[in-house]
Amino acid sequence: MTTSTSLSPVNRRIVWGVRALLALAFAAAGIAKLAGAPQMVQVFDAIGVGQWFRYLTGAIELTGVVLLLKPAAGFLGGLMLAVTMICGAATHLFVIGGNPAPAMVLAVMSAFVAWQLRPVSPFSAAS
Template identity: 40%
Template sequence: MTTTRPTTSPVRNIALWVLQIAVAGYFLMSAMAKFTNVEPAASTFEAIGFGDWFRHLTGVLEVAGAVALVVPPLAGLAGLALAVLMVFATLTEAFVSKGGVVTPLVLLVLCALIAWSRRSATARLRPRISAGR
């Protein structure tokens, strides 16, 4: 059985890479704020009752996601993981800290777009993972 890879126009591919790099940059900056105790990151995590450990864990997840966004085989999976993270960020902002939900919602949409656009690369990871490579 032969499978064909979906073709992507060069312009669309470049635009997607620009988006991935921009989103990765945002998540790196966001993570640095969590590691350096910059406001409002510190007070937000304190207000939701999780404190420093969860703030640092979130920062680590953001760094891992940002790095994976610029690794071609991992970009789709990173987009999916960061989209899930943004679902929880949106819910936390809306119901716990009563903050603005616009930023996490925009990031959720952008990460979901990356995950969808890079789904073929993500699908190619499955046989490699199940084979133990």
């Protein structure tokens, strides 16, 4: 399989712009989680699973940022971050309360990147 290279120059710039915004947002969130920012500690206390989950989530977010910014791995980064934010929105809805909208917006943006960079089968071009 190859990655989708059929993006126009304008679409490619849009996707890179969204990737950059996501990288900034997730890098800040991941670093805050790993650094033990009081707000993050409080949120993960409310989840009730333990602080190990905060470290895991922060590591997943930073790994997603690295993948997102690596041209050959942008699809995987977008997919990883979209799934993470879907789980985050569900956590807000069903466990801790609060506003799930920021997580949902980040999920949609991450899914957009994953969709735009999705692998394309070499057989689909032959049709």
